[in-house]
Amino acid sequence: MGGVLAIDIGGTKLAAAMVDDRGAVLRDGTVPTPRDDVMGALARLVREVTEGGPRPLAVGIGSAGPLDAVAGTVSPVNMPSWRGFPLRDRVRELTGLPTVLAGDAQCFAVGEHWLGAGRGSASLLGMVVSTGIGGGLVIDGVPLLGPTGNAGHVGHMTVDPYGEECECGGRGCVERYASGPNLARWAREHGWTGADAKELAADAENGDATAVAAFERGARALAAMIVSMAAAVEVSTVVIGGGVAGAGKVLFDPLDRAIGEVAGLAFVKAVEVRPTTLGVRAALAGAARLAWTTLAPPPEPRAAR
Known part of the structure; x- marks a missing residue:
């Protein structure tokens, strides 16, 4: 099986990685977060990480908040150019892939549970x-x-x-x-x-x-x-x-x-x-894990105890 694309959005850096189903990083990259045109910088980073290999199967995003996961929007405190920014839809348009969005600290927890x-x-x-x-x-x-x-x-x-x-x-x-x-x-x-x-x-x-x-x-x-x-x-x-x-x-x-x-x-x-x-790698790992879950069937309900 190929990999998924994990993205970590922070006020000081943007990170992305291709991650396989065991959590191994296949390719990755990091750039400083610009004051303006953050989406342009993210698009370039995504191309850098995904070019030259198999197409990713899904995308997981961990972002600084606050966020609205229902609307797919983010308003990171340290990124004034993004207020109610439709990050999930913009990444979905960029990649054409199933995309899931969560908070960066939530991704940290998921990553530590998976691999840490x-x-x-x-x-x-x-x-x-x-x-x-x-x-x-x-x-x-x-x-x-x-x-x-x-x-x-x-x-x-x-x-x-x-x-x-x-x-x-x-x-x-x-x-x-x-x-x-x-x-x-x-x-x-x-x-x-x-x-x-x-x-x-x-x-x-x-x-x-x-x-x-x-x-x-x-x-x-x-x-x-x-x-x-x-x-x-x-x-x-x-x-x-x-x-x-x-x-x-x-x-x-x-x-x-x-x-x-x-x-x-x-x-x-x-x-x-x-x-x-995992340190700074935890949020990317968690975003990847969430991306993999979009490709798996939901678990069977647990029996009453």
Whole structure:
């Protein structure tokens, strides 16, 4: 069998790859995201990746959001030239192929479940903790995308109903406490003089008290969200990627402690938290997996238990 075309749309780069049914990358390419004519750059990238080989069978797209999977439109925050842009239809016109669209964090979760740290997990929450916090769910092996394609928006789950107002308009969102910029913001408000979350992580590793406290505060917010998700849908595995996850034990050690302190029920306490093994390749892998599912018959309904 040939391959499918996977596309990853981000504010800083566009990536595409031909991927076979085992997840092997046959050809790939990356270009910086231009300020204007993003579709022109994407069309050139698609031609570069697909020329000289078998025609792809389908296309999977993972895009920064917000998005509307029903309409097939995207409005990435860091791409002002795309507002309500009909990405799915434009790619379908470009390729003439079945095309599926999902959020980039949802594709991250699907990719990790297929090939990465969540492989074989019964129920997975994949999270990207970076400038923002995104997420995706795979339940009983099936991606849970939601009616409009926005399921798994865990960065905007409320972990403190009396907490800080979030940029989304909500209050007490986990992103306000645990995203990279907000970790650094809180630390600066408490006397730290560094520049960003990467520097904050280095200082925390070296024992700076304020930096350590910032990561412990962020980890507790993440733990509250993870425990809530585990209780709601019996998530058994959480895979975390993104720039903040690169902090390693500075993040994961306090997160493990906080989950142990917050969780009560045995099946909630049993949740396993793991770092990504695919890294930046996870979203492309997930987009490819979703493309392959467009070619397969839907699974038989599970028998009632």
